Amino acid sequence: MSDELLTPDQMAKADRLAIEGGPFDGYGLMLNAGRAVAAVVLAHFPQARHAHILCGPGNNGGDGLVAARFLREAGMAVSAYLAPAPREGGEVARALADFPETVRPLEAFCATAEDVVVDALFGAGLARPLDGVFATLVDKARLSGAPVVAVDLPSGVSGQSGAVLGAAMAALRTVTFFRRKPGHLLFPGRGLCGTVEVADIGIPRRVLAEIGVDLFENTPRRWRAALPAPDPLGHKYSRGHAGIFSGGPSATGAARLAAMAAARSGAGAVTLLSPASALLVNAAHLTAIMLQRADDPDHVAAFAGERKLSALAIGPGYGVGEKCRAFVAMAAGLRRERGLGLVLDADALTSFEGEPEALFACLNLGGVEEAGSVVLTPHEGEFARLFPGLGAHVGLSKVERARRAAARAGATVVLKGSDSVIAAPDGRAVINIHASPYLATAGSGDVLTGLITGLLAQGMPGFEAAAAAVWLHGDAGLRLGAGLVAEDLPAAIPAVLAGLSAADESFREGPR
Numbered sequence: 274m275s276d277e278l279l280t281p282d283q284m285a286k287a288d289r290l291a292i293e294g295g296p297f298d299g300y301g302l303m304l305n306a307g308r309a310v311a312a313v314v315l316a317h318f319p320q321a322r323h324a325h326i327l328c329g330p331g332n333n334g335g336d337g338l339v340a341a342r343f344l345r346e347a348g349m350a351v352s353a354y355l356a357p358a359p360r361e362g363g364e365v366a367r368a369l370a371d372f373p374e375t376v377r378p379l380e381a382f383c384a385t386a387e388d389v390v391v392d393a394l395f396g397a398g399l400a401r402p403l404d405g406v407f408a409t410l411v412d413k414a415r416l417s418g419a420p421v422v423a424v425d426l427p428s429g430v431s432g433q434s435g436a437v438l439g440a441a442m443a444a445l446r447t448v449t450f451f452r453r454k455p456g457h458l459l460f461p462g463r464g465l466c467g468t469v470e471v472a473d474i475g476i477p478r479r480v481l482a483e484i485g486v487d488l489f490e491n492t493p494r495r496w497r498a499a500l501p502a503p504d505p506l507g508h509k510y511s512r513g514h515a516g517i518f519s520g521g522p523s524a525t526g527a528a529r530l531a532a533m534a535a536a537r538s539g540a541g542a543v544t545l546l547s548p549a550s551a552l553l554v555n556a557a558h559l560t561a562i563m564l565q566r567a568d569d570p571d572h573v574a575a576f577a578g579e580r581k582l583s584a585l586a587i588g589p590g591y592g593v594g595e596k597c598r599a600f601v602a603m604a605a606g607l608r609r610e611r612g613l614g615l616v617l618d619a620d621a622l623t624s625f626e627g628e629p630e631a632l633f634a635c636l637n638l639g640g641v642e643e644a645g646s647v648v649l650t651p652h653e654g655e656f657a658r659l660f661p662g663l664g665a666h667v668g669l670s671k672v673e674r675a676r677r678a679a680a681r682a683g684a685t686v687v688l689k690g691s692d693s694v695i696a697a698p699d700g701r702a703v704i705n706i707h708a709s710p711y712l713a714t715a716g717s718g719d720v721l722t723g724l725i726t727g728l729l730a731q732g733m734p735g736f737e738a739a740a741a742a743v744w745l746h747g748d749a750g751l752r753l754g755a756g757l758v759a760e761d762l763p764a765a766i767p768a769v770l771a772g773l774s775a776a777d778e779s780f781r782e783g784p785r
């Protein structure tokens with residue numbers, strides 16, 4: 274499956290460019306779309322007693338009318354229901370004229386669990402919350418128990434953000450056209466789409482270049498070429514040296530999880546930077562990971578120079594407060610002066626609650642010549658603390674929120690969740706769906722931080738390192754499944770890396 278994602282506006286442009294360049298006109302595309310929907314219904318619900326096609330006033334409804342005609346021709350019992358009067362002379366009017374039966378008003382819809390419902394009320398043109406008869410149809414469809422096949426998007430789901438506007442259909446399958454939209458990958462939309470199929474309706478791939486696609490599913494294709502490979506003549510320090518800050522004696526586990534993940538990602542050396550008070554606790558649990566006392570920022574800076582540290586992570590289990598801010602400032606300095614990669618997570622983010630500008634200022638200080646990449650890895654709670662005004666309820670898509678945050682911070686932002694978004698300050702963004710709900714477990718985020726740090730330490734750029742780490746972490750979660758605990762994740766990384774070539778193949782470009 275292709276990994277480009279188009280917003281509804283970009284999709285409208287794709288339609289327009291395709292029509293201009295031919296060979297299909299608007300009605301030709303609609304015929305192809307309706308045929309594809311009918312094919313999915315016939316393939317997956319051949320035993321349905323009756324097909325009910327709910328058609329809205331726009332082109333989504335037109336696709337529905339075409340599908341109704343093909344289903345009828347295939348021998349299915351069909352009822353089509355249409356919103357009041359489509360625009361005269363338009364493609365929907367043409368689809369209506371070509372439908373040989375009388376269509377019924379939407380209010381007449383009534384289905385049973387043995388039937389199938391085709392939801393063609395609204396797609397890309399959804400402009401406001403569903404209410405009135407449309408909201409009633411959502412309830413009626415749900416209560417009928419009939420499977421729903423959505424045309425383009427479940428009606429009520431925003432293609433742009435995945436948000437539900439008012440109410441939304443819950444589909445078992447969704448047939449979209451040409452490329453998926455962000456709303457198919459972002460929750461809650463993703464949870465309402467069922468299985469998403471992408472139909473080729475004759476829009477040529479060349480239109481993508483003109484649209485300037487800037488959002489993708491997070492697949493290996495996006496970062497595979499930047500993934501570090503060991504130099505046969507290299508040594509452990511030339512493979513990158515990652516430093517992970519540990520918390521105090523009762524909060525050391527998070528940093529050790531991150532350290533082991535950094536090592537598993539391929540970094541040649543990993544050092545745990547521990548307060549003196551936690552040295553013994555950490556020493557009792559470490560083997561391949563090195564240990565260094567770290568109570569004074571100047572000493573750590575000197576150590577980083579002597580031992581050629583190439584990336585640092587601070588935050589997991591570290592503790593919120595002044596000490597954390599001081600070490601972040603020191604790390605930001607090393608990043609500016611020596612090009613170290615830097616990952617800030619958890620307590621390092623929360624430590625700047627109420628004064629995020631202080632963090633962004635120290636990350637963005639001028640005179641940067643060989644500054645390394647910075648990656649911030651907030652979950653929604655930490656994100657809202659660090660980026661007031663960009664929290665989940667501001668009416669922007671998760672992609673837009675992450676993009677604005679990345680631009681504000683001058684850093685790659687991983688906005689974590691079941692639909693993690695990774696955004697770079699230059700606007701590049703990917704949405705990750707390659708993950709498992711079993712990853713929502715204590716310590717899992719610490720492992721992700723370690724993977725990013727390990728990849729940065731090996732010289733991978735920030736955006737690619739973050740996207741790769743999120744995918745590798747997700748793949749480990751999918752492999753382990755039920756019963757996984759965070760300790761299992763680093764150990765699963767060798768198999769994940771070994772399987773990467775095969776995964777890569779499955780994301781190769783399609784024929785168009």
Ligand SMILES: NC(=O)C1=CN([C@@H]2O[C@H](COP(=O)(O)OP(=O)(O)OC[C@H]3O[C@@H](n4cnc5c(N)ncnc54)[C@H](OP(=O)(O)O)[C@@H]3O)[C@@H](O)[C@H]2O)[C@@H](O)CC1
Pocket residue numbers: 285288289299302303306329330331332333334335336394395396397398399400401402403404407424425426450474
């Ligand atoms: N373009 C092409 O060539 C191709 C497009 N294709 C198909 O077209 C679909 C996009 O079509 P579209 O742009 O006509 O939008 P669509 O989703 O049908 O809705 C717009 C209509 O709904 C109305 N409306 C909106 N929200 C509402 C609400 N809450 N409650 C009530 N009304 C509401 C809105 O009214 P208005 O806002 O103008 O008042 C307008 O009348 C796309 O998803 C795909 O299926 C394929 O055939 C391939 C070729």
Ligand SMILES: [K+]
Pocket residue numbers: 333392393394395396423424425426427428
């Ligand atoms: K729909």
